[in-house]
Amino acid sequence: MKEYCGIFGIYDNPNAAYYTYLGLYALQHRGQESAGIAVTDGKRITYYRDFGLVSSVFKSDSLKKLTGHTAIGHNRYSTSGASDSPDNIQPIVVSYKYGQLAIAHNGNLVNALELREKLEEEGSIFRGTTDSEVIVHLIVKSRKKKFLEKLIDALSKLKGAYSLLVMTNKKLIAARDPWGFRPLCMGELNGSPVFASETCAFDLIGARYIRDVEPGEIVVVENGKVSSLRLPGSEKCKKSQCIFEFIYFARPDSRIFGKSVYEVRKEFGRILAREYPVEADLVIPVPDSGVVPALGYSQESGIPFEMGLIRNHYVGRTFIKPEQKMRDIGVKVKLNPIPELLKGKRIVVIDDSIVRGTTSRKIIRMLREAGAKEVHMRISSPPTKWPCYFGIDTPTRDQLIASSYSVEEICKFIEADSLGYLSLEGMLEATCGSREEFCTACFDGKYPVDVPERIVEQSKKK
Amino acid sequence: MKEYCGIFGIYDNPNAAYYTYLGLYALQHRGQESAGIAVTDGKRITYYRDFGLVSSVFKSDSLKKLTGHTAIGHNRYSTSGASDSPDNIQPIVVSYKYGQLAIAHNGNLVNALELREKLEEEGSIFRGTTDSEVIVHLIVKSRKKKFLEKLIDALSKLKGAYSLLVMTNKKLIAARDPWGFRPLCMGELNGSPVFASETCAFDLIGARYIRDVEPGEIVVVENGKVSSLRLPGSEKCKKSQCIFEFIYFARPDSRIFGKSVYEVRKEFGRILAREYPVEADLVIPVPDSGVVPALGYSQESGIPFEMGLIRNHYVGRTFIKPEQKMRDIGVKVKLNPIPELLKGKRIVVIDDSIVRGTTSRKIIRMLREAGAKEVHMRISSPPTKWPCYFGIDTPTRDQLIASSYSVEEICKFIEADSLGYLSLEGMLEATCGSREEFCTACFDGKYPVDVPERIVEQSKKK
């Protein structure tokens, strides 16, 4: 039910569908399971969606059929894989009393289940299992008169993370939850308003970044005009932008939450170098997530940076696993060391985080086999101790090694010579922000929104 | 929006999905656009659906994943083709307050639009455009307590044609509209109740035909027990079984409405021979629909029967049309005459009906080119003058040649030497029934259910 996603929208542009295709293409890293585009010509919304990468879902033919001037698109990541239902692919397009409605959603609501039950109680019917369908129902069910009022009515009921694009035959609306968990950027292309999860989508299409949609803000584009309003009550919510977007999820060439991901990541590395210095010969990243913090660590420490681990470019879903009787291929499908670099060297290896610890252990063993004399692991975030309920797919507490073990114990488990995690303060310092701006719940357990007990329980069973 | 369809259901059988696959395979002629199966193991409904023939939608793999003991399936025909939305493929599976619900529907409601609007008024949301989704909403929206009451409540609101299979995690329910437009048969396989549009599905799986689900009847299978009830008010509805199922739609080896399609069709031919005798040398059918009535005509008239037109077995959707500059391939892709048979002969050619008249003209021309001296067309049904609103895809009035032209004029148009249509009385006589049992609206315009003006208008625009 976790929803990593990339969303993109464009208003009133003759190449709406194609630009949305490009936008999704640039946001592919946010979701590789399915892709979809809905487009309106002002009278009718048509759409095309399927499982697969953007480039395999959309062919020249299917794209050409999506005629219209306003479009939204969605990339989806899902943990449940191919067994998942096509009814979950977004954008969701429905028709209801006042016409058609398309919605693309990135995030995870903590009260989705509750809302869903209430809606079902009142007669709502669900096709799939996404939170996004709940939002659609809330909008449609609202007793308010105008569409915008309905939307506000619906959003007011939501608790948790949502960056949202809503399209009718006349309007394009972008909304971000009051806490601002997920990013949502606003730009402009030849006068057409555009929206995207990350600015890298703007870069590809040559759009100009204007500003972020603010937490709790609703931006409405209609009749060629852009207006903005605040979700009532949103001012009471603590700004809680997901700091993990900086650590891992976003593309390094994007700006999110007003900052360059690259710069923040490098600063993580610099501070980490100050917090956990070590005598060593080389700094190497676990690519790709470790590359930028490793550059920071190297620059701060003066220890030379090398690409000591090479990542296979073709790693994907479709790899045929070896038979059990064969030796373990393990992490080697993804990463291969350069023994000539490592032989006899003291290595600092940088990754963005440790989840279960098993991959880190494999990497460290691989480095030693390739000749490394010492392996010092440095992590560009604090220990991940708590699951996320706001749209990042983390395992349950008991699977998170850091929630049960001390740093020392983890160091032993992963067989490192030393282990250093970036401190919470260091992390916040790097973002030039403070706890007031960011969610850090996966590190400190301080969830900005109350997580219902049953959600906690449920997530344990996944 | 017209829905030709085949439906199949089986209760409590270890091979539920496979038998449903076979059932749909036997019912393939009722719908070639999409196929789907939903199955329950008592706890969860899973499903698989896609565009294509049964044999291409289901592969060993996908079928094996459909584990459970009770299943329903659906074949769909649609006029809108590949451009159609995947949200329309059946069975529709939803979850709502009391759990999951799957539905497979054959038929066409005349008040679907009205109901849909009312539902939308009350906040319902629609994904696709099928009538079936309306039924799901009505069930779920019902204020009644028990599921069965809800279903009855919903069905009471429907006007038009439906043969319905409804599956929950505990129940399998079969229902047929009070008029009984579409067929629905009930059988038994090793103690498992089975349902199918036509008995040919029973034959393939080796099930025993028991009886038809009656017009207005609801058959409930639960806890291994079969019970039956009547939809309140259904007794007021005039039995109106679609006589066109006999004429064209059903497979000749099926029994529907309690009668053998083959026998009825042959009787059509016999009576036609008495009503429109002609001096001729050969009786030939337009295969496949004309084969059985042609046998009847031949036997009654004593004129020898020959397969003077051969039908290509591989005719399907994917044929590449010739460029415009090339000569017309026309009806030849489908049919090829045997000149050796026809040369110098007086031919009676039998088809089931004439729609626009253009195909008949092409066939007659082809027969003459192949050497026929005289061509006498005989049609095993009365002139089709009125569109159907109950689930058969007929064109609008102005496209039906018989609604604007006399038989004589049609004869001239199709360039036949003579033309004879089976009389309405003859047709009813052949079914051993009477107007009291059958819908004959496409011939006499006496629609058993009032068709709202807007539906009439709308159908003109398709």
Next chain:
Amino acid sequence: MKEYCGIFGIYDNPNAAYYTYLGLYALQHRGQESAGIAVTDGKRITYYRDFGLVSSVFKSDSLKKLTGHTAIGHNRYSTSGASDSPDNIQPIVVSYKYGQLAIAHNGNLVNALELREKLEEEGSIFRGTTDSEVIVHLIVKSRKKKFLEKLIDALSKLKGAYSLLVMTNKKLIAARDPWGFRPLCMGELNGSPVFASETCAFDLIGARYIRDVEPGEIVVVENGKVSSLRLPGSEKCKKSQCIFEFIYFARPDSRIFGKSVYEVRKEFGRILAREYPVEADLVIPVPDSGVVPALGYSQESGIPFEMGLIRNHYVGRTFIKPEQKMRDIGVKVKLNPIPELLKGKRIVVIDDSIVRGTTSRKIIRMLREAGAKEVHMRISSPPTKWPCYFGIDTPTRDQLIASSYSVEEICKFIEADSLGYLSLEGMLEATCGSREEFCTACFDGKYPVDVPERIVEQSKKK
């Protein structure tokens, strides 16, 4: 290695590829495993081939790329199925000393293995396992100067069945083996010479049938001119057209060997009725091969003809077989009886041949279960006792029930009330020919060409 096939060729026509597509479409019954078209624009031969039906191999796109004015095409049937090598799909296109060469071949050579060994001995390399590749090598290896001489040289070495289309960048050549085993027809479309295995291909494209390519004849089309020559030595070969083409293989609406398949088949039925009359109530065919002889039997005997068995239209390769624990679906996937017709009746059931006897037994059991009182089997050919080595896929002797059992014993095995096979004389009479014109080896073992012992042995092992 058996090669049922359909071949088609057209010379100098602006729509060469499309007409070849149509031609193959009409010849689809001769081979459903793969399809291919090669086309030349006078300078270069391009081609497209794949596994599958004509309609699925060729899409608008791939067809459009086949530009050129002269084309040949091939449908292939193979017993080895999907596991077969793509290197076997025809037309085979090669380049050699004098340019490019494309070949499409229907038939089976008895000395292919021997020739192949000799060629390999001399350094030839084979990609696939087809006889056709042997022919290509022989042409290319010939020491003769001119292409036509090379071809003659090659053909002179062949023993067995071949109907052949050969295309170079300048020429289209059609050749038929001296015995004339397989059919090959010649026609004309707007001045363009066309060739096809059966005339039904001409009918579809509107071409005019001119005459058959004669046994031992080589028809050369070049520079817009058609010329003909005889393969030297071919006059010594006994004309041996495959009578099984009439019995089973060809389409009933085709003319082959100068005769209408339909007429010959009906005559088989008539004579059968005279040879093996029986008191009965109905004549029914095993469709489709039994239909036309059943009409003949019915007309001659006066016993009414009925379509008492209905054949599923969607029977194909991709059917998912039931698990072993389930009851046998058997012949029911293909055929379904009409009990209303059969009940209490004495039935004559007509099929074209009996191979192993197991299918016939299943059909007869099915007819009895459907109520038939007596079942009299009549076969429109003599007992099949010998395997074919000339391009029809028959099993080995020990699998052919008629080679080990008497008619009486077969009758008992298939559980018929009586069994009658058309006599050899009757069969020949129906073709208005004589043993002098036809191969009848599968009935009498008199192979027109000596079959090497090893071929006999080898075929036992398949």
Next chain:
Amino acid sequence: MKEYCGIFGIYDNPNAAYYTYLGLYALQHRGQESAGIAVTDGKRITYYRDFGLVSSVFKSDSLKKLTGHTAIGHNRYSTSGASDSPDNIQPIVVSYKYGQLAIAHNGNLVNALELREKLEEEGSIFRGTTDSEVIVHLIVKSRKKKFLEKLIDALSKLKGAYSLLVMTNKKLIAARDPWGFRPLCMGELNGSPVFASETCAFDLIGARYIRDVEPGEIVVVENGKVSSLRLPGSEKCKKSQCIFEFIYFARPDSRIFGKSVYEVRKEFGRILAREYPVEADLVIPVPDSGVVPALGYSQESGIPFEMGLIRNHYVGRTFIKPEQKMRDIGVKVKLNPIPELLKGKRIVVIDDSIVRGTTSRKIIRMLREAGAKEVHMRISSPPTKWPCYFGIDTPTRDQLIASSYSVEEICKFIEADSLGYLSLEGMLEATCGSREEFCTACFDGKYPVDVPERIVEQSKKK
């Protein structure tokens, strides 16, 4: 006709096909157009090949059918794309006099055309257009007695580049041309000899690298024994290993020609820094080929390294190009700059080579738009002035900017502030080798093998 390729072979291993799959997976960067595996069980060679990436060509099913203990595989890159013939996909498998033969070939022969003509003259037939087919013919045509002698006979006739794996039902043979253009490594996995284009394939399967197959060496594995011999006359050929493999083609984590690609590439960067120093603030690579030399440049110059250009991970063949009316997407689909890094900075940007200069110009413009104050281009190889005829796909001379323009002019064309190419001496120094070891023809035009005039002409017309 150019053949970039990756080849892999393994002898006598229970998981031969799966390891070959893995090997090809690791070598995917050497060819993305098609993939194939041939395997022998000692009696029969079976194979599977198709267009596409290794991971999409091979599914669990198709891999499982490839049973046998010895296997070879091939990845192919081709310039002609999807329009290319399936007859060109490798491994090529043929049968000939002494049985079956499979071959996988990386390289490009300069006398292929000539040999082909001679072979055709003698009666050889070609299916496809690859040089590899020529080799097969030469082997088979050889008059020598033993297979190995035949192979030697064939190889003796070849001029140009080949790294070759040949498999019969009994043997696995690896051979490398006397000049040693393309790499070919030898290793061992649990006693099974393995061969691969690059060592990264060994790393993935956990095999141990033993040594390179030497230029002119033929390694024969048979009856579990490995033996080696030298191609007679090969000693006269100047060792000419393709230096471009180091510059661009090989994976950085591979060893080829006995050296670590990573180390050589970094040394390129170091020397480049000494040869063309510049005052600057940042060194950034054009990823991925520029990454390692940029690290070298940075380390040598002391100018900080940054990933100032981010490469989209999903760049592939299937991208839908924008309509012409839309603005140029250009290089942005592939690369996106980090403006925060670049703003106001003096940048050294490192790439491996310049072909036409247009991409470099786009990159430089993009960097300036992102705020770079100065852009100094440094290339980790000398100017590419001459086309390659040995298996690397370079354009013709007139398209190579460096063959017509001076460095100064190129600098102006690409709009750089300065431009520096690694010197030929510097390049050779980095490989610790000398001109005696490497081919450097694309830089100095000194082709180690005479290139026939017609090949030069022909390559101009591509």
